[in-house]
Structure formats: C-alpha cells, structure tokens
Amino acid sequence: MRGLSRASLAEVEERFNTVAGSADLGTLADELIAVAGLLDREHGLRRNLSDQARPAAQKADIVRSLLSGKVSTATLETVVAAVEAKWSRPGDLADALERLSVIAASAEAEGQGRLDDVEDELFRFGRILAANPELRRTVNDATVSGDRKRELLGSLLADKVAPTSLRLVTQLAAYPRGRSLESGLDEYGWIVAQQRERLVGVVRSAIPLDATQRQRLAAWLRTTYGRDVHLNVEVDPKVLGGFSIRIGDDLIDNTIAGRIEEVRRRLAG
Structure with a gap:
C-alpha cells in the first residue's frame, strides 16, 4: 500500500489493537478474512464502502446493519474502523482486513508460544507445494470449493502443524484473492515475521x-x-x-x- 492507504492502515491497526486484546483471536482472524472475501465478491458493496465521497458515518451504518449479530464485536468494530478510513483504491480496504486477519492469527500463535513454529511451517508447506504438482493444482483450482480445499488440507496437516498454521493455510486456499497458494504463503510469512519486527x-x-x-x-x-x-x-x-x-x-x-x-x-x- 502507498500514500493515503498506508496512513489509513496504520490508523486502523491502532483501533484494531484496542479491541483485539480481549477478543477470541482465532474467531477474529476467521471473521476478518471472511469479510474481505465478501468485499471481493460484492463489487458494488466494496465500492460504496471505500468511496471517499460517502460520509464515514454512513459507511459505518451500512456495516453495522450488515454484520451486527453475525460477527463478534471485535470484528465489527475493526471493519467499522476500516470503512471509516480513506483508501487509495477500493481493493486496499479488503487487503487491510486480510492483513489484520493474519495479525490476529499471529497474536494467537504468539500467545501459545508457537509463532516460530508458524513461520517455519508456512515456509515448509510452500516448499511441499512446489514439489507436489498434483497437490498444487488441486489447492489452486478455482473450480474446487473452499470447503473441499479445507477438508483436504485438514486431512494432510491436522495434528502435524500448529493450529494457527492450519488456519492460515486453509484461509489462503479458501480465499485466494487472485493469488496462488504459494505466493500467499510467502506474503503471510512476511506478515507473521513482522509481528516481532524480524x-x-x-x-x-x-x-x-x-x-x-x-x-x-x-x-x-x-x-x-x-x-x-x-x-x-x-x-x-x-x-x-x-x-x-x-x-x-x-x-x-x-x-x-x-x-x-x-x-x-x-x-x-
């Protein structure tokens, strides 16, 4: 992100940090990526919520009417903060929510003392994909449902990796957002590393x-x-x-x- 979006992301992250401390971080991570996926699918909604000419309070009202009772309070307040901010391009709004989803998952792993495991496991699974063309085709196939990909990855990775690693890998498979799973793993690995400024x-x-x-x-x-x-x-x-x-x-x-x-x-x- 650049310029206006970079500044907005920093502001939204500050507000996110105030609500994330008392939240169920796994739920927060799952719900934020689901909202990002919703914005990717519903182009009209994304345009309206990222429209700089539309009053921030009006956009916040749209989000509350759409999500109240369907997501946690922490998720709702994070999304409200995001739509009240100004973004250089509409896609940056969904990108910000995805980034915050990964940060929430990383915080969960750090609280469990497994952040190093998550970094290693994301990297290693990327190399497994590179060496297994059939698996790579399946998880990157747009015609395979997100539920089927979750089921497949769960059978491969459950009890073998940290819960956060499984969450992030299945999240990427279900919500690729225009990327291959391998490139998404690299991106998530950098975000996880940044949580310790490494x-x-x-x-x-x-x-x-x-x-x-x-x-x-x-x-x-x-x-x-x-x-x-x-x-x-x-x-x-x-x-x-x-x-x-x-x-x-x-x-x-x-x-x-x-x-x-x-x-x-x-x-x-």
Whole structure:
C-alpha cells in the first residue's frame, strides 16, 4: 500500500489493537478474512464502502446493519474502523482486513508460544507445494470449493502443524484473492515475521545446517542488519557447496555454484 492507504492502515491497526486484546483471536482472524472475501465478491458493496465521497458515518451504518449479530464485536468494530478510513483504491480496504486477519492469527500463535513454529511451517508447506504438482493444482483450482480445499488440507496437516498454521493455510486456499497458494504463503510469512519486527532470510545450502551453524549465521545477520533475522533453510544440491542468503532484495551468495557463474560472466565479458 502507498500514500493515503498506508496512513489509513496504520490508523486502523491502532483501533484494531484496542479491541483485539480481549477478543477470541482465532474467531477474529476467521471473521476478518471472511469479510474481505465478501468485499471481493460484492463489487458494488466494496465500492460504496471505500468511496471517499460517502460520509464515514454512513459507511459505518451500512456495516453495522450488515454484520451486527453475525460477527463478534471485535470484528465489527475493526471493519467499522476500516470503512471509516480513506483508501487509495477500493481493493486496499479488503487487503487491510486480510492483513489484520493474519495479525490476529499471529497474536494467537504468539500467545501459545508457537509463532516460530508458524513461520517455519508456512515456509515448509510452500516448499511441499512446489514439489507436489498434483497437490498444487488441486489447492489452486478455482473450480474446487473452499470447503473441499479445507477438508483436504485438514486431512494432510491436522495434528502435524500448529493450529494457527492450519488456519492460515486453509484461509489462503479458501480465499485466494487472485493469488496462488504459494505466493500467499510467502506474503503471510512476511506478515507473521513482522509481528516481532524480524527480517526473514531464505538460506540455500547443499546440506542441512545444524543448530550451531544456524545460531552463528543468525547472530552474524543480526549484527549486519541490526535486527533479528528468522532463517528458513532450503537444502539444494545444485549449490554444490557453501550457502546463499536472500533477505528481501539482498542476496548474499557464498555458494560454489555462484562463484562458477561469476567466473563465467567475467569470461563472457
């Protein structure tokens, strides 16, 4: 989000934080993404609720008449805050509600002491999808119902991942919002990491890193970036030796494959 929407998101997050503390965070997460899905489907409603020319009180009244008695108080007040704000484009309203849904789920996981598990599990499931074309086709197939996708993912992941991980994965499958499940998992992973103001580093290595190596690498990156960096490690034999780290747009390439490619580029030049 940019400009007006970025400022509005910060204001809505503040109001969200005041109501989320006493809410059932799992319910709040589920209801917010459901409202975002409703706005995606009902284009006329979305336009009316994001129309900057329409008085904020009028938009709030529409939301209350539509959702009162159907969602929790925390959800209702969050949605009211969102429609009272001004957005650069109509889609930013639904995007904001989805982001707050992920933040609510993250807060639930943090309260359970499982936020690290959620980060790891979202990343790992993305790699499972990449390696399983049939599963990837099914969960990304628009003709397969959201309920069927939830059932499938529940059978695969129940009792194997944190409840919040299952919630977020099934949420993405049921409400893809124009994305593949893989790209949605990456996006959610960044939002989860931001809840502790951490960066996410994707490490590619020829062999798994042991606990000591991960700790040393994390400490070096913390010193380099001035912030904690959560490490997601991919084992990739193609790197031959060494490792590479991608953090946002930054790439630290210490692989043998990377050095060979650099030599090739220099020779070609």
